[in-house]
Amino acid sequence: MQIQPILAALRHHKAGTVLIALQIALTLAIVCNALFIIHQRVAHLSEPSGIDEANLFVIDSQWAGQSSEKQIDAQMQADLAVLRQLPAVRDATASNSYPLQGGGWDDLITLTPDQVQKTTDATVYFGDEHFLDTLGIKLIAGRNFRADEVEPMSPRVAATPPAVIVTKALADRLYPDGSALGKQFYAMTTTPTTIVGIVQRLQRAEVDTWSREYAYQALIWPRRLDGTFGTKYIVRAKPGELAAAMREAPKALYVQSRLRIIDPKDGVLSFAEVRHRAYDSDRGTAILMGIICAVLLAITGAGIIGLTSFWVGQRRKQIGIRRALGATRRDILRYFQTENLLIAGAGVVVGAIFAVGLNLWMMRQLAMDRMPLLYVLAGVIVLLLLGQGAVFAPARRASRVSPVEATRSV
Amino acid sequence: MFGYYLDLALRSLKRNPALTALMVVAIGFGVAASMITYSVFRAVSGNPIPDKSAQLFTPQIDSWGPQQSFNGDGEPPQALDYTDAMALMRAHAAKRQTLLYPVQLSVMPGGNRSLPVKAEGYAVYGDFFPMFEVPFRYGNGWNTAQDDSRAPVIILSEEFSQKLFGDTDSVGREINLGGHDYHIVGVTRHWNPVPRFYNLFSSYGFQEPADFYIPFTRALDLRIATAGNNSCRGKLNINGWDGWLRSNCVWISPWVELDSPAEVVRYRNFLQGYAAEQQSSGRFNWAPNVRLRDVTQWLDFMHVVPPESRISLIVSLGFFVICLVNTVGLLLAKFMRRAGEIGVRRALGASRREIYMQFLIEAGTVGFAGGLLGLLLTVVGVSGVGLLFKPQIARLAHVDLSLMALTLAVAIVATVIAAFYPTWRAAHVQPAWHLRSN
Numbered sequence: 026m027q028i029q030p031i032l033a034a035l036r037h038h039k040a041g042t043v044l045i046a047l048q049i050a051l052t053l054a055i056v057c058n059a060l061f062i063i064h065q066r067v068a069h070l071s072e073p074s075g076i077d078e079a080n081l082f083v084i085d086s087q088w089a090g091q092s093s094e095k096q097i098d099a100q101m102q103a104d105l106a107v108l109r110q111l112p113a114v115r116d117a118t119a120s121n122s123y124p125l126q127g128g129g130w131d132d133l134i135t136l137t138p139d140q141v142q143k144t145t146d147a148t149v150y151f152g153d154e155h156f157l158d159t160l161g162i163k164l165i166a167g168r169n170f171r172a173d174e175v176e177p178m179s180p181r182v183a184a185t186p187p188a189v190i191v192t193k194a195l196a197d198r199l200y201p202d203g204s205a206l207g208k209q210f211y212a213m214t215t216t217p218t219t220i221v222g223i224v225q226r227l228q229r230a231e232v233d234t235w236s237r238e239y240a241y242q243a244l245i246w247p248r249r250l251d252g253t254f255g256t257k258y259i260v261r262a263k264p265g266e267l268a269a270a271m272r273e274a275p276k277a278l279y280v281q282s283r284l285r286i287i288d289p290k291d292g293v294l295s296f297a298e299v300r301h302r303a304y305d306s307d308r309g310t311a312i313l314m315g316i317i318c319a320v321l322l323a324i325t326g327a328g329i330i331g332l333t334s335f336w337v338g339q340r341r342k343q344i345g346i347r348r349a350l351g352a353t354r355r356d357i358l359r360y361f362q363t364e365n366l367l368i369a370g371a372g373v374v375v376g377a378i379f380a381v382g383l384n385l386w387m388m389r390q391l392a393m394d395r396m397p398l399l400y401v402l403a404g405v406i407v408l409l410l411l412g413q414g415a416v417f418a419p420a421r422r423a424s425r426v427s428p429v430e431a432t433r434s435v
Numbered sequence: 436m437f438g439y440y441l442d443l444a445l446r447s448l449k450r451n452p453a454l455t456a457l458m459v460v461a462i463g464f465g466v467a468a469s470m471i472t473y474s475v476f477r478a479v480s481g482n483p484i485p486d487k488s489a490q491l492f493t494p495q496i497d498s499w500g501p502q503q504s505f506n507g508d509g510e511p512p513q514a515l516d517y518t519d520a521m522a523l524m525r526a527h528a529a530k531r532q533t534l535l536y537p538v539q540l541s542v543m544p545g546g547n548r549s550l551p552v553k554a555e556g557y558a559v560y561g562d563f564f565p566m567f568e569v570p571f572r573y574g575n576g577w578n579t580a581q582d583d584s585r586a587p588v589i590i591l592s593e594e595f596s597q598k599l600f601g602d603t604d605s606v607g608r609e610i611n612l613g614g615h616d617y618h619i620v621g622v623t624r625h626w627n628p629v630p631r632f633y634n635l636f637s638s639y640g641f642q643e644p645a646d647f648y649i650p651f652t653r654a655l656d657l658r659i660a661t662a663g664n665n666s667c668r669g670k671l672n673i674n675g676w677d678g679w680l681r682s683n684c685v686w687i688s689p690w691v692e693l694d695s696p697a698e699v700v701r702y703r704n705f706l707q708g709y710a711a712e713q714q715s716s717g718r719f720n721w722a723p724n725v726r727l728r729d730v731t732q733w734l735d736f737m738h739v740v741p742p743e744s745r746i747s748l749i750v751s752l753g754f755f756v757i758c759l760v761n762t763v764g765l766l767l768a769k770f771m772r773r774a775g776e777i778g779v780r781r782a783l784g785a786s787r788r789e790i791y792m793q794f795l796i797e798a799g800t801v802g803f804a805g806g807l808l809g810l811l812l813t814v815v816g817v818s819g820v821g822l823l824f825k826p827q828i829a830r831l832a833h834v835d836l837s838l839m840a841l842t843l844a845v846a847i848v849a850t851v852i853a854a855f856y857p858t859w860r861a862a863h864v865q866p867a868w869h870l871r872s873n
Contacts, residue, residue: 040767040856040860041764041767041768044760044763044764044767045764047760048757048760048761048764051753051756051757051760052757054753055750055753055754055757058750059750062746062750087539087541087553088541089541089542089543089551090541090543090551090614092614133668138670141500141502141503141669142502142503143503179675180660181660181673181675181676181678181679182673182674182675182678183671183672183673183674183678183682211670213667213669213670213671214670214671214672215670215672234742235506253660254539254662279550283544283549283550283551284551285551286541286550286551286552286553288553305824305825305826306741306743306824306825309743309822309823309824309825310743310746310747310823312822312823313472313747313750313823314750316468317468317750317751317754320464320468320754321754321757324457324460324461324464324757324758324761325757325761327457327460327461327761328457328461328761328764328765331453331454331457331764331765331768332764332765332768335454335768335769335772336768338772339772383753387746387749390745391742391745391746391749392742393746
């Protein structure tokens with residue numbers, strides 16, 4: 026196939042050629058950045074939480090009328106006893122928050138008592154000896170809390186319990202050599218705490234962008250937090266009985282005491298719903314980018330079909346002459362395919378530069394990550410294939426132009 | 436002439452229905468994607484209090500020091516601790532000033548309610564209401580004397596008053612919240628500035644209207660803890676309520692009203708002076724580091740517009756540009772195909788101006804059709820925007836007359852602009868050239 030005559034012909038359609046190439050370039054820039062965003066969002070929302078999500082639900086029980094912390098503590102213990110006795114419930118615990126809640130309590134962690142700058146940051150969960158079983162978290166070193174370690178705690182007292190269970194991520198951050206068990210750290214007071222257990226994985230309460238560098242860093246205090254507003258009961262249903270447990274539990278709590286508020290709308294949430302809410306903006310962004318990519322590729326493809334069809338219509342006579350002079354149908358088909366490859370090739374070269382430029386700009390303006398060049402490569406292949414796919418129908422129509430056309434004067 | 440050109444345009448568009456449809460669809464999708472994401476962006480980036488946003492300021496004082504700054508960026512904390520907040524109130528360096536924090540209380544059963552209900556509101560100073568132009572349906576705000584006497588007064592929102600007392604004027608009645616009685620002195624009209632600029636420390640800025648407002652001084656007397664964020668640094672030694680008040684924990688949002696640039700300068704100097712005083716008294720171990728941001732600067736600093744909204748808008752606009760490039764190519768092909776016709780018209784005496792008119796009207800027609808399709812897609816898209824954004828944000832996006840007008844206008848103007856180059860080419864067709872070959 027000779028390229029020279031194709032280039033010569035394109036010189037007669039400068040504007041059209043440039044426009045198609047530009048459209049391909051811009052499409053490439055948007056599509057590979059969108060694919061990168063989709064990939065990142067999907068990767069984020071499919072991060073495991075480390076807990077038995079299928080059987081878990083949470084009840085946000087707010088107090089009404091309980092005036093002292095002592096009263097609140099008694100109420101919490103009574104509630105937990107009621108929940109654990111329900112036939113559909115395997116176990117239950119009370120905490121200040123739960124994984125993927127959004128927001129929550131964080132402590133700054135240091136390794137020495139006089140350190141000013143933090144070593145790292147960890148989500149704080151309060152829990153009793155039922156916490157690990159309720160969430161279905163695997164203990165990989167050390168021990169669980171003993172019942173006698175679990176005490177009430179006031180939210181207005183800064184006191185560090187002597188024992189703590191931490192996630193592997195936190196243990197490794199504090200003691201990278203793997204020696205964390207039995208070691209100490211400080212959590213915003215001058216009293217140290219000792220790591221008595223390490224759990225494999227437990228997601229943070231907050232999974233927003235700012236907390237990414239602290240992913241999976243969490244600690245559990247053996248305390249019941251007597252918060253003045255309310256508490257969160259985390260309940261694990263027996264396998265297959267989640268729906269029943271979710272129906273029974275709030276009723277049983279109201280029977281225990283009516284002096285509480287469980288929001289009728291979102292007071293009781295299955296973990297599927299919690300996950301759905303935690304990642305709704307990630308999912309939404311991925312869907313939007315997906316729609317835009319699909320429509321964009323369709324429009325660019327249709328644009329190529331439209332313009333090529335027009336060119337074929339314009340050149341019917343020339344095609345007829347070439348056919349009459351001995352060119353095969355295949356030659357004509359090849360001609361248009363090669364022409365498209367040249368235009369699309371130029372487009373993707375420019376587009377690759379646009380794509381990287383757009384990514385760099387978004388890194389600066391919107392704190393995006395650097396896009397691996399693999400996405401550009403994938404985008405280039407997609408667009409070249411799209412071009413070839415789009416050009417096929419008009420090119421085949423061109424190849425069917427009869428040599429007789431050469432003899433027609435108009 | 437317009438009617439005639441319109442007729443020509445419609446005939447020409449009917450000649451290649453597929454090409455016309457492609458242009459209309461491209462413009463329709465492009466403009467709809469841009470408008471859907473814009474409707475969300477508009478909702479989250481709006482000015483919540485346009486006529487006063489340049490007079491309302493939130494002071495920040497670095498009480499943690501450079502080594503423990505909020506995000507490691509040297510900025511002071513985004514709220515005040517109790518010590519600094521009280522010092523600002525006592526100094527009274529602004530005409531109007533308030534401190535505030537979110538509180539959550541329960542309303543015990545009564546009337547037709549068999550279960551307690553939750554109430555969310557704010558502890559504020561009396562200046563809050565005139566400063567933020569809170570509209571009243573019944574009654575008024577409270578005054579400074581009532582702040583000072585820690586009066587057990589309360590202002591309800593219209594919605595909350597309606598929920599508890601029905602559609603009557605509840606001013607003058609008593610209400611028990613969290614076990615304490617309050618005297619209702621006012622009921623606001625529906626008031627929900629979006630984003631909620633005054634409480635960005637404790638929220639993302641998009642919430643239901645508050646239920647009530649009580650005096651800050653009264654709330655502290657009753658030891659009502661903040662229902663919002665509480666952020667502390669260093670090693671804490673807190674043992675109870677008073678210890679918490681004395682700690683470096685920040686949880687109070689301060690606001691001041693400053694009406695002239697001179698007042699702003701004066702207040703900034705005051706803040707600087709206060710921080711310097713704290714340094715010389717030994718409380719702060721670092722040079723004064725204060726900020727005084729107005730509403731717009733504060734919204735910007737707190738990143739109220741979610742990054743998703745910005746990214747979506749940018750990508751959608753990019754998408755629209757590509758749709759327009761597509762349209763330029765197709766219009767060019769379409770117009771140049773009619774070189775013969777243009778040649779005849781030019782030879783018969785049509786001026787370039789008239790050719791311009793004819794083809795721009797044709798482009799405008801395509802733009803109008805694209806705009807109509809775009810409008811339809813926008814309406815469908817905005818109603819499905821809940822799939823794409825957080826529900827609190829999606830709820831704010833809506834189609835109104837201005838968005839509809841904008842959709843049509845953007846579609847038509849963009850298409851006409853896209854048609855300039857193809858039209859220019861068409862107008863410069865050499866009549867003789869085309870007449871000869873045919």
